[in-house]
Amino acid sequence: MIEAGVAHFQATGKRTLLEIVCRIADHICQVFRSGEFSDAYPGHEEIELALIRLYEATENRSYLDMAKAFVDRRGVEPDYFQRESNHPKWISIFGEQRNAPADLRYHQCHLPVRLQKDAEGHAVRAVYLYCAMADLAREYGDEELQQACEALFQSIAQRRMYLTGAIGSSGILERFTCDYDLPRDRGYGESCASIGLTLFCRCMLRNTCDGKYADVMERALMNTVTAGTALSGEAFFYVNPLKVWPENCLPGTSMEHVKPVRQRWFGCACCPPNIARTLASLGEYAVMSRGDTVWVNLFPSAAFTVSISGVPVQIQCQTQFPFSGEITFSVRAERPVQGSIALRLPDYVSSYSLTVDGAPASIQADRRCSQIKNRVSR
Numbered sequence: 001m002i003e004a005g006v007a008h009f010q011a012t013g014k015r016t017l018l019e020i021v022c023r024i025a026d027h028i029c030q031v032f033r034s035g036e037f038s039d040a041y042p043g044h045e046e047i048e049l050a051l052i053r054l055y056e057a058t059e060n061r062s063y064l065d066m067a068k069a070f071v072d073r074r075g076v077e078p079d080y081f082q083r084e085s086n087h088p089k090w091i092s093i094f095g096e097q098r099n100a101p102a103d104l105r106y107h108q109c110h111l112p113v114r115l116q117k118d119a120e121g122h123a124v125r126a127v128y129l130y131c132a133m134a135d136l137a138r139e140y141g142d143e144e145l146q147q148a149c150e151a152l153f154q155s156i157a158q159r160r161m162y163l164t165g166a167i168g169s170s171g172i173l174e175r176f177t178c179d180y181d182l183p184r185d186r187g188y189g190e191s192c193a194s195i196g197l198t199l200f201c202r203c204m205l206r207n208t209c210d211g212k213y214a215d216v217m218e219r220a221l222m223n224t225v226t227a228g229t230a231l232s233g234e235a236f237f238y239v240n241p242l243k244v245w246p247e248n249c250l251p252g253t254s255m256e257h258v259k260p261v262r263q264r265w266f267g268c269a270c271c272p273p274n275i276a277r278t279l280a281s282l283g284e285y286a287v288m289s290r291g292d293t294v295w296v297n298l299f300p301s302a303a304f305t306v307s308i309s310g311v312p313v314q315i316q317c318q319t320q321f322p323f324s325g326e327i328t329f330s331v332r333a334e335r336p337v338q339g340s341i342a343l344r345l346p347d348y349v350s351s352y353s354l355t356v357d358g359a360p361a362s363i364q365a366d367r368r369c370s371q372i373k374n375r376v377s378r
Contacts, residue, residue, distance in 0.1 A: 002050035006057045017055065021099075025054055029066045036064040039080045041073045043107065045125045048132035052139075068136050071129070075116070080198075107176060114148045118155045119176045123168025123188075124270075126176065127156075127196030134203035146207060153204060156197065157216050164227075165220025166240050169191040171257040186255060189240040191228035191271040194220040195278050202285050205297060209290070211344045214297040217285060218346070221298070222322065229275050234264035236272045287315065292339035299327050308339035315341075325349075 005021030006012065028047065032040055042048070047304040054060070073080065082159050085102035092102075106121040108129050110118055137146040146169065159179040161167050166189025171178050172349050189375040203218035204210070228237045239257050246260035265272070271360035287300040295315065299321040305314050316330040331341070345352065345365060354361045 002047075002054055004049075004315050009057055013374060022055065022058065022060070025051060025063055025066075029062050033066065034068070039073055039076075039078075041070045041080060041109070043081070044122075044130040045108070045132065047136070049128060052132060052135045053369045062114070062240075064136075064139060067132060068140065071113055071132055071136060074129075075104070078100070079109060081107060082084070084258055104172065114144050116148060117151045119152055119160050119167075122173065122175050123193040124174065124190060124196050124353045127167070127193065127200045129195065130200045131203045133201065134207055138203075138207045149204060149207075153200070153213070153216075157212075161197075161222075162187065162189060162242060163219075164189070164223035164240065164242065165194050165197065165216065165223045166190075166242075170340075171239070173253065183241075183242040185241055185245060187241040187257065188257065189224060190239060191224060191237060192274050194228075194240070195225035195274050196223065198278065198285065205295070206288060209295055209342070212360070214344050215347045217297055220287070221282075225278060228271060229279075230262050233276075235264055236266070236275065237262050238266055293342055294339065295342045295344075296329075297344050308333070308337050311335060313335040313337065313339075 002021040002025060002112060003281040004015040009018040030052075031037055048067040048070050051063040051070075055064040055067070082102055082104065085092070103121075108116070108121050108126055110116075113129070113133055119130075125236065127375055130149055133145055133152075134149045135143060137149060137201075156167060158167070160176050160182075161290055162169075162182055166187065167178055168174050168190055169182050169187045171186060174188055174193070183192075187322045198217045198220045201220075204213040205217070224240045230236070237259065238261065241258055241367065244258060244260050245255075249255050249258045282300065283302065286296070286300055286302065287304045287306055288295050288297065289308060292309045294306050294308060296315075296317075299317060299319050301318055301320075303314065303316045305312055307313065311333055313333045314330075315333060317327065318330075319327040321327060329341070352363070354363050
């Protein structure tokens with residue numbers, strides 16, 4: 001609801017819903033800043049991202065500080081979740097045995113976040129947490145938190161991700177398991193998990209402008225996320241394995257989570273609206289601006305309005321990518337402005353060239369961050 005309030009405000013300029021969610025957030029800050037719940041943190045990591053977005057919309061720093069507190073408390077002894085799970089009235093909804101110790105890895109609270117090196121537990125909650133960590137690292141200039149995000153990204157991208165960008169290989173508890181455990185037929189790969197991964201990559205891009213994050217973001221968007229919905233927009237995949245044998249997707253078996261055809265709806269319907277909001281906000285993933293530089297991370301045929309040194313600039317992208325590698329950009333500004341356009345050089349590209357107004361142009365390629373920069377003045 002908080003994210004909806006921010007989105008409504010950004011789209012319409014109206015503060016009606018924004019003021020309601022600010023009161024919700026104010027109450028959260030009041031309850032969890034001190035007193036009985038001064039060491040509490042969320043079980044399903046989402047509120048951190050919402051509070052950060054609300055801070056960006058309102059500039060009320062108490063929301064940012066609350067998000068940071070939730071992240072900093074996670075996995076710190078004495079651990080709130082462990083104490084809570086040992087309470088006589090504790091009821092587990094995650095399939096754990098009644099008297100068994102809580103699986104702290106599953107809840108990403110086995111260590112303080114700055115010490116976590118491997119992506120663990122419920123895949124969606126994990127990447128949402130990592131998004132918040134990346135945003136907080138940027139806002140607070142926290143290099144230690146940024147390094148933790150980098151280690152977690154490498155854990156996912158190098159050892160716990162399918163070639164389609166799907167993550168969370170276990171159909172039981174929708175979770176990461178161990179390195180290279182990526183079964184083809186009974187994998188899970190929830191659509192929401194890949195959406196969370198693309199968001200994490202976007203957060204890391206904002207921090208570093210390093211194209212390796214855009215490579216993974218594109219992989220997940222072009223495969224798992226877009227495969228998660230039919231062209232009609234009326235049927236969806238929740239689970240995205242690499243291989244499907246329709247006859248063995250039987251109820252009451254270890255394969256019942258795999259559906260051979262897209263479904264119209266789900267009992268837990270998180271994926272369809274999550275896919276919709278991601279596709280509706282695709283521009284935020286494709287292009288970003290920082291100071292006098294516009295960074296083009298993805299290549300959809302679309303028009304974007306961005307800011308270069310405070311001047312609105314319209315960028316039109318025309319392409320048949322990925323079916324053709326030719327991409328044409330038209331750039332127009334309201335008044336003369338000098339700046340840079342950085343075009344991502346994907347990791348699968350072996351040769352490239354650039355022309356400006358029909359004439360060959362030199363390229364300054366930075367392979368370390370997989371970006372191409374060309375200085376332009378219009």
